[in-house]
Amino acid sequence: MTRRIKGAEIARAITTRVAARVAETAPGGRVPGLATILVGDDPASDVYVAAKRRAIREAGMRDVHHHLPATATQDQVAAVIDALAADEDVHGILLQLPLPAGLHPAPLIDRIPVTKDVDGLTTASAGRLARGERGLRPCTPSGVVELLDAEGIELRGACVAVVGWSELVGRPLAQLLLHRGATVTVAHQYTADLAAVTRPADVVVVATGVRGLIGPEHIKPGATVIDVGIHRTPEGLRGDARTDELDGIAGRITPVPGGVGPMTIAMLLANTLQAAEWDAEHEAVPA
Numbered sequence: 001m002t003r004r005i006k007g008a009e010i011a012r013a014i015t016t017r018v019a020a021r022v023a024e025t026a027p028g029g030r031v032p033g034l035a036t037i038l039v040g041d042d043p044a045s046d047v048y049v050a051a052k053r054r055a056i057r058e059a060g061m062r063d064v065h066h067h068l069p070a071t072a073t074q075d076q077v078a079a080v081i082d083a084l085a086a087d088e089d090v091h092g093i094l095l096q097l098p099l100p101a102g103l104h105p106a107p108l109i110d111r112i113p114v115t116k117d118v119d120g121l122t123t124a125s126a127g128r129l130a131r132g133e134r135g136l137r138p139c140t141p142s143g144v145v146e147l148l149d150a151e152g153i154e155l156r157g158a159c160v161a162v163v164g165w166s167e168l169v170g171r172p173l174a175q176l177l178l179h180r181g182a183t184v185t186v187a188h189q190y191t192a193d194l195a196a197v198t199r200p201a202d203v204v205v206v207a208t209g210v211r212g213l214i215g216p217e218h219i220k221p222g223a224t225v226i227d228v229g230i231h232r233t234p235e236g237l238r239g240d241a242r243t244d245e246l247d248g249i250a251g252r253i254t255p256v257p258g259g260v261g262p263m264t265i266a267m268l269l270a271n272t273l274q275a276a277e278w279d280a281e282h283e284a285v286p287a
Contacts, residue, residue: 003252005226010150011143011262015059018269022060032276033062034092034118034268035084039077040070040100049096055265061272064090070100077103081111091279092118092272115279118271120172129175136271141173143263144205144226145180151252153203153224156181161201163187163194163214163240169207169228194218206240214241222251228260 022032034056038049049065056063064087066080077095084090093116099105114124120138128135148155160177164170165188177184187197198204198218206214207228219225229240239256246253254260 002247002250005147005151005224005252005254005259007143007147007254007259008262010147011266014146014263014266015055015269018266018273019059021273030089030276030280031060031062032092032272033064033087033090034094034272035064035066035087035090037066037068037077037080037084037093037095039068039072039096039103042098042100045096045098052094052265052268055269056272059269061269062089072100072103074103074108077108078111081108085111085113085116090116091276092116092268094119094268116275118268118275120271121168126167126172129172132179136275137176137267138168138172139264139267139271140169140207140228140260141176142267142271143260144169144173144228145176146267147226147254147260147263148203148224151224153252155203158182158202159200160184160203160205161187161198162205162207163198164205164207164209164228166207173205173207208240210240211238212240212242215245216242216249219246219250221249225250225253226260227254227256230256230261 036049036052038045053063053065068077081093084093093112095109097105109121110123112122114122114135117125117136120136125135129137155177160182162170162174162184165186170186174184174186185197187194191197195218199220201223203224204214204219205226205228209229211231225241225246227239227241231238237257243253243255
């Protein structure tokens with residue numbers, strides 16, 4: 001039988017450790033603070049931000065939230081980011097995406113100081129990741145690596161196929177895996193023969209936003225499958241992999257829900273704590 005990787009349990013262990021660290025000693029005598037910025041009234045974004053804020057409070061961190069109307073201008077959002085960047089009690093800043101039409105996310109994200117970029121999405125953070133320098137890493141890719149570590153999967157020398165090349169998951173994940181000594185192949189929408197890329201892999205991570213893309217024809221017996229996708233269907237939440245069809249073929253697989261999803265928030269909290277500790281040590285990532 002295929003083993004289901006219990007991402008929710010692994011995430012709880014991480015958040016418990018973070019909360020214990022916060023309770024034991026607030027870094028530098030200050031409680032870590034995480035600021036969330038929500039622009040507009042997108043229902044899904046509202047749910048995601050509410051979940052993040054709840055996790056922040058449960059971890060004993062300071063919850064700082066700004067909700068701007070959908071009519072907010074680029075300059076107004078930038079002003080909020082700049083104010084939070086200057087606030088010494090805020091150690092992490094998260095701008096919830098997507099933004100309303102008319103706003104340009106890239107220049108706004110790049111206003112977040114690299115020292116407070118807990119989402120790991122700024123150009124500076126991406127450069128530090130590519131060069132292997134110290135910095136805050138994107139939450140979902142970091143969560144994937146944490147899942148693999150928790151399962152005792154040796155990445156050094158492993159053949160890993162990353163399906164999807166988004167700036168949020170696929171590309172940074174490939175970098176993280178390379179730094180761990182894995183042999184990484186990235187497949188994307190222009191890959192001519194997907195199975196030829198995924199079938200030899202020891203680990204397949206799929207993050208495409210295409211429901212049910214990965215099936216038995218793509219996976220060698222015993223391989224580990226990490227499914228980052230999530231889709232609402234009449235039958236419930238489903239992923240980018242056809243999980244039921246992979247039962248008995250894959251050695252391990254992340255369920256949807258309860259797999260990668262909880263890890264994203266767990267790593268957000270871990271990043272905020274890390275940013276606060278670096279700040280307290282006066283060894284923060286250079287701006």
